[in-house]
Structures are given as C-alpha cells and as structure tokens.
Amino acid sequence: MSPNPQFPVWNRLLDESVQAMRQQRYSHTAALLHMIVGNGSRKARLWPHYRQALAAYAFALYRNGDIGQALVYQTQLLLLLPNDPEARGNFLLLLKAGVGRLPDSAEFRRVLHSVFARSDVGEYAVEIARSLLQDAVFSQAVELLLSAADTQIMRALRQGRLRALMQAPLFLQLLRGSLIPLPTFETALRRLRKALLLTYAAPGPAAESTRPGKLEWEFIGALAHYSWLTEYASAEDEQERTVVGLLRQQLEAGLSLPSEPSWQPALAYYAMYRSGLELSDCRAVFTQASVIWKPYLQPLIRDWRACLAERVLAAEIDSLTAIGGNISELVRRQYEENPFPRWQQDPVAHQRLTARRWLASFAHDLQLPIEFDGQVDVLTAGCGTGLEPISLVRQIQTGRYLALDLSRASLAYAKRMATQLGLADAIDFKQADITQLADFSEQFDLITASGVLHHLQNPLEGWRILTGLLKPGGIMLVSLYSEAARQTVVRARTLIAEHGWEATPERMRQFRQAILAGEYEALKPLLQWRDFYNLSMFRDLVFHVNEHRYSLPKIEQQLAELGLCFVSMRGLPMPLQAMYQAGFPQDSHGASLANWARFEEQHPNAFAAMYGLVLQKPGRE
Structure with a gap:
C-alpha cells in the first residue's frame, strides 16, 4: 500500500504543534492538531504518528481549558492503547480537573470501567456515579428508590428488580472505597438500606420467609462499609431504630460466639447503621484469630481492627508542647471525637522530585536556597490524619519531617497509615499546639499549614510563630477559608x-x-x-467550635505585617486557572494578589476549597 499523500502535511503540522506546545501556545497547538485528528478522519488512524498527535491534541485542549473535548479525545486514545499507564493517568487527570458533562457514549463507559478496574476510585466518585446514571437500567433502579413508597421498594427488592444496581461492579467498588457526594445517591441508598433492613432483619413472617442470596449479601456488606465511611451520616426513622436496637441486643447476647450462624448476618445488618466498635468488649470480638469472618464482612472488619490498633497508638504519641488556651482545647476535643479524613487511597507519586522541581510546577521563577536541590526539612502544622505529609514525602526529597496536630486520634491514624505504607521513619508525628511553639529551636525549609490557622483563637499570632520557624528563603504553603466562598x-x-x-x-x-x-x-x-x-x-x-474567614486584601495586609511575600496560588482546577490567565494575560503565573482579588469579585466561589497560598520568606541580605 502506498503512503497516504497527506502524511507529509500531517508530519509538518505535528512538528509545528510540538513547537507551539513548547512555547505554551496551547490554543494554536490545538488548532494545528484539529486539522489532523479533530475531524475524526479514519485515514488518520493509518498514519504512524496518529497516537502521538491524538495525545498531544487532548493535552492541548486540557491546557486550553476545554476539559470536555479533551476527555473525548483521551477516550479515543485509550481505545487504541488500553494498557498504556500514561494514557490512563492522563484520563484520570482530566476526570479530576472537572468537566461539566461527561461524554455520553458506550465507548466512554467502556474506557471508564477499564480504567477503574485497575485504579482506586478515590476522588473520582462523582464522575463514576454520573456515568452509572447514564446506564438506563441502573438509572431506572435509582428512580424507583427515589420515588416509590417503602412497601413498593421492598417488593421490588424481593422480585429482583434492583439487582442491576446492586451488582454493578463499579458501584460496589465505589461503596467500598469512597464517598459519593451527590444527594441523589444518598437518598437512594438511605431508602434501599431501610428496605434491606425491614425485608431481611425485622422480626416477623416476611424476614423468616425471605433470605438474602449471595448477591444481596455482597451488597449489604458493601453498603455497611459505605455507611462506616460516611460515619453513619444518613438519617433514620423510629422504625429503623427499633430494629437496630433489637439487633444490638442479639449481638450483645452472643458476643462470646461471633462465629455462630446467626451472629455475623446480624452484624452485617447492624453495621449498615452503627459501628461494631460500639458493641461491648469489641476488641475481644474483632481481634479473635479463631473467627472466620464472612467474605462480605472482611473488609469492614479490617477497618475496625485498624481503629482498635489506633487506640493503642494514640496513647503512645509523644507531646511536644502543652495544649494552651480554651479554644485549642475545644478544637482538640472536636478532632479527638471526629478525626478526618479517614483516607484510604495510597498517595503514590511516579517519582520523587527535588523540592525545587516540585515547586516549579505551581510556583514559577522562584529564587530558592541551595537546600531545595537536596533534602529539605519540612514542618506540617496541623497534619490531621496524615494525608498531606504522607503525600508530600512521596513527592519530594525530604530530610527532617515534623508533623504536628492537637488530636492524638488523628495522629494515631496518620502514624498507622505511615507504618502501613513503609514510611514509619520518614515522618515524626507529635502532638503539639502551634500557639505554644514560639520558643521552639528548630527551623525548616518548607512549612505547610493547610486549614489550621483559621481555627486558632488568634490566627495572626499563630502565623507569626510559624513564620519564625521558617528559614530565610524558605517556602510556606498556607490554606485559609475565603469569606466570599463560605x-x-x-x-x-x-x-x-x-x-x-x-x-x-x-x-x-x-x-x-x-x-x-x-x-x-x-x-x-x-x-x-x-x-x-x-x-x-x-x-x-x-459545626466547628471556632472559625475565621479571610478576604484577599486582609491576607495581603497580614503578609505585610509578617514579612512574607506572595508567590502564587495553588490547588485551583485547570478551568479556573485558564479563566484567570484569560482575564489577566499580563500575569499568567498569577503572582498578583490584587489581580486574584479582582478575579474573586467576578467568581465568588472560586476559592470554595480555600485559598491555597504559596509564600516565601525573604532570604538573607
């Protein structure tokens, strides 16, 4: 077969697009590549460089802020390269970037299923849930749960009309591993939970004549696990509370025999509403090596055992300072009772970078001390359950890493996860109150304080203390609540x-x-x-016991008082970054707080996830 006469033209366009991309002219890059791949030409698929052009086109669309179209062409690439890890990673990046409407095609759903068959659902729950709703049979089951009476839902359950929903693999994966932050799903799951309880666990002839099959048990176990992940956030009525109370009595009466035939099914029903850790002598029950737990309960039992281990770890956490002041004590109590997030996704980075290279990805033209080319000393103030420090040591080369928090319960979770991931020696977790660190002798190259300063009694004083712990030329990453967005x-x-x-x-x-x-x-x-x-x-x-909120002019004033320089924002979704760059082309790196203040006036909810401030302390003269 003779070469297509278009190949030389396409080769030239590809070369030009590569040059334009290097110059960050993404709109021009996309226009050039559109002539090759944007029209869906079948002939182009015979071109040896088609896949390279397709990947570049999807990336250019993404950097140009057109996430939806980028996802369409990244889907095409994955249909050609289903086992390519880079293509899968970029597909996930596009999902995470946020797209208004997902592609409505069988090809997209096939790719989505393929990608998440070998990926953690983690932060992609909304996109997966929306894709599930595009399936007609699944959507019909959800609609029934939303609109039918309780008795109708129970009848549909017995007739098997909800099986399409209950056996959907991606849905089961979601329930075991992530929150689903959509009201439609919460309502549907709350109503299905009630139907399962009353159909199978409530006393009476209906429960005696109806028994769950393997499919139902798998779903009940997954729903119990999901209820645990939400910390039993869904409401319940008096009828449900009565049945759950009876289940507790049954379980408490048989605590010494958890492997008895009736005990584990009762625990599964109970666990849709309450934690097994509330049962008497739960440690003895859930750590019995001789008990063989039902498969549908095993993942949840592992989580409960981990919590029991954390209770031991919490008592072993060293204290670096006393807890000072009434507000600090109230905040400490809140997070002892409600540590969060109970994250599960392993934040693995493809490679560890120097701090200089890592910072360059979101903070341009920084003049950094030589230490940033090697191992930097890091302090995380308010580390919570450890997701930030554990993620950070996966991404950059660190030396001394000190992670502090008021809550021992949060620190215990963090320490357990660090040990589980082989990072026990990489991070030093300690209980401490930021307000009591004024005389602390150490200094750090990098300090992170995400979502902590605005809960202090005097945030500026806490910020001043942290600034004193930052080396000259060092970087501080601070996240604060926006008054406009909250x-x-x-x-x-x-x-x-x-x-x-x-x-x-x-x-x-x-x-x-x-x-x-x-x-x-x-x-x-x-x-x-x-x-x-x-x-x-x-x-x-x-319901937080103490909260302060900020405006960007207020932050600018406080930075002047602290002697810190604003470098850039971080953590904004790509579409918002593209909007900022379009509105302020003379400040493409986003180095002006005044410009960001004008941007927020136009988009009041832009910083709903907090201001992510990249700050630098001036170096020595």
Whole structure:
C-alpha cells in the first residue's frame, strides 16, 4: 500500500504543534492538531504518528481549558492503547480537573470501567456515579428508590428488580472505597438500606420467609462499609431504630460466639447503621484469630481492627508542647471525637522530585536556597490524619519531617497509615499546639499549614510563630477559608448558633436530612460540598467550635505585617486557572494578589476549597 499523500502535511503540522506546545501556545497547538485528528478522519488512524498527535491534541485542549473535548479525545486514545499507564493517568487527570458533562457514549463507559478496574476510585466518585446514571437500567433502579413508597421498594427488592444496581461492579467498588457526594445517591441508598433492613432483619413472617442470596449479601456488606465511611451520616426513622436496637441486643447476647450462624448476618445488618466498635468488649470480638469472618464482612472488619490498633497508638504519641488556651482545647476535643479524613487511597507519586522541581510546577521563577536541590526539612502544622505529609514525602526529597496536630486520634491514624505504607521513619508525628511553639529551636525549609490557622483563637499570632520557624528563603504553603466562598456556611453556622444546636451525631443527622429535604432553601448549596457527606467532615464544615474567614486584601495586609511575600496560588482546577490567565494575560503565573482579588469579585466561589497560598520568606541580605 502506498503512503497516504497527506502524511507529509500531517508530519509538518505535528512538528509545528510540538513547537507551539513548547512555547505554551496551547490554543494554536490545538488548532494545528484539529486539522489532523479533530475531524475524526479514519485515514488518520493509518498514519504512524496518529497516537502521538491524538495525545498531544487532548493535552492541548486540557491546557486550553476545554476539559470536555479533551476527555473525548483521551477516550479515543485509550481505545487504541488500553494498557498504556500514561494514557490512563492522563484520563484520570482530566476526570479530576472537572468537566461539566461527561461524554455520553458506550465507548466512554467502556474506557471508564477499564480504567477503574485497575485504579482506586478515590476522588473520582462523582464522575463514576454520573456515568452509572447514564446506564438506563441502573438509572431506572435509582428512580424507583427515589420515588416509590417503602412497601413498593421492598417488593421490588424481593422480585429482583434492583439487582442491576446492586451488582454493578463499579458501584460496589465505589461503596467500598469512597464517598459519593451527590444527594441523589444518598437518598437512594438511605431508602434501599431501610428496605434491606425491614425485608431481611425485622422480626416477623416476611424476614423468616425471605433470605438474602449471595448477591444481596455482597451488597449489604458493601453498603455497611459505605455507611462506616460516611460515619453513619444518613438519617433514620423510629422504625429503623427499633430494629437496630433489637439487633444490638442479639449481638450483645452472643458476643462470646461471633462465629455462630446467626451472629455475623446480624452484624452485617447492624453495621449498615452503627459501628461494631460500639458493641461491648469489641476488641475481644474483632481481634479473635479463631473467627472466620464472612467474605462480605472482611473488609469492614479490617477497618475496625485498624481503629482498635489506633487506640493503642494514640496513647503512645509523644507531646511536644502543652495544649494552651480554651479554644485549642475545644478544637482538640472536636478532632479527638471526629478525626478526618479517614483516607484510604495510597498517595503514590511516579517519582520523587527535588523540592525545587516540585515547586516549579505551581510556583514559577522562584529564587530558592541551595537546600531545595537536596533534602529539605519540612514542618506540617496541623497534619490531621496524615494525608498531606504522607503525600508530600512521596513527592519530594525530604530530610527532617515534623508533623504536628492537637488530636492524638488523628495522629494515631496518620502514624498507622505511615507504618502501613513503609514510611514509619520518614515522618515524626507529635502532638503539639502551634500557639505554644514560639520558643521552639528548630527551623525548616518548607512549612505547610493547610486549614489550621483559621481555627486558632488568634490566627495572626499563630502565623507569626510559624513564620519564625521558617528559614530565610524558605517556602510556606498556607490554606485559609475565603469569606466570599463560605457565605452558605456562614448562614448554616448562624442558624446553628441561633438554635443552640450541639454537634451530637443525632442532631447533625437531623440537620443534614432537613437540608436534603429542602427545608432550608438558602443552605441548598451545601449539597455540592463533599464535606456534607461524612459526619466528621460535616461537623468541621458547619459545626466547628471556632472559625475565621479571610478576604484577599486582609491576607495581603497580614503578609505585610509578617514579612512574607506572595508567590502564587495553588490547588485551583485547570478551568479556573485558564479563566484567570484569560482575564489577566499580563500575569499568567498569577503572582498578583490584587489581580486574584479582582478575579474573586467576578467568581465568588472560586476559592470554595480555600485559598491555597504559596509564600516565601525573604532570604538573607
């Protein structure tokens, strides 16, 4: 077969596009490549460099802010290269970047299933859930759960009409591994949970004549695991509470015999509503080596055993400082009761970079001390359950790494995960109060404080203390709440204060259900926050004991007082970055706080996930 006469033209266009991409002219790159791959030409598939051009086109569309089209062409690439890890990674990057509407095609769903068959669902729950809803049979089952009466749902369950939903592999994977932050799914799962409980566990002839099959047990186990991941955030009615109370009595009576035929099924039903760790003498029950747990319960039992191990670890955590002041003590108590997030995804980086190279990916033209070419000393102030420090040591070359938090429960989770991931010696976890570190003798090249300063009694004083621990020329990464982006949170906090509601599990569940039911129209935007779908995170979102919020002019003023220089923002989704660059082309690296303030005036919710500030302390003269 003679070569296609178009090949020389396509080769020239590809070469030109590569040059344009190196110059970061992504719009021009996309225009050039569109002439080759953008029209879906079948002839182009015979061209030897077609896959390279397809990958470059998807990337150029992404950098140009057109995430939806980038995802379409990345899907085409994966259909050609289903086993290519780089193509899979870029597909996940596009999902994470946020796309308004997913491609509605069988090809996209096939690629999605293939990718997540070998990936952690982690942060992609919304995209996966939306894709599931594009399947007609799955969507019909969800619609039935949303609209039918309880008796109709129970009848549908017995008739097997919900099996398409209950056996969907991606759905089961979601339930075992991630929150699903969509109100549709919460309502559907809450109603299905009730139907499962009343059909199979409630006393009476219906339960005696109906027994779950293998498929139902697998789903009940997955739903119990999901309830644990949400920390039992969904509301329940009196009928459910009565049955759950009877199940507890049955379990407590047979605690010494957890392998008895009736005990483990009862535990599975109970675990859809309550943690097994609430049962008497739970340590003796769940650590018995002689008990062979049912397959559908094993993942949940592993999580409970991990929690029991954390209780031992918490007592072993060293204290670096005392807890100073009433606010610090109240914050400590909150996170002892509700440590979060209970993350599971292993934050593995493809390779560890020097801190200089890592920072260059989101903070340009930095003048850094020589230490940033080697192992940097790092302090994380307010490390919570350890996701940030563990992720960071996976990404950059670190020397001394000190991670501090008020909560021993949070630190115990962090220490267990670090040990589990082979990083026990990489991070030094200690209990400490930032406000008590003024006389601490160590200094650090890099300090991170994500979501912690705004919970202090005097945030500026805490910030000043951390600035004193930063070496000259060092970098500080700080995340703070935006006043503009948290107006709905402010309304919720005001309502809570007016009613004097306490942060008890039952009160939080009732409040969440009222918001889901539309009783507080002004609070409806809270349904878009991932934090809404986990009880500890919901408490942190609207029931926190102490919260300060910021505007960018206020931050600029405080940076001047602290002697810190603003470098850039980090953590913004690619579409927002593209919008900023389009609005402020003379400041493409986003180095002006004044420009960011104008951007936020135009887009008040841009910093819903907090301001991510990259700051630098001036070096020695």
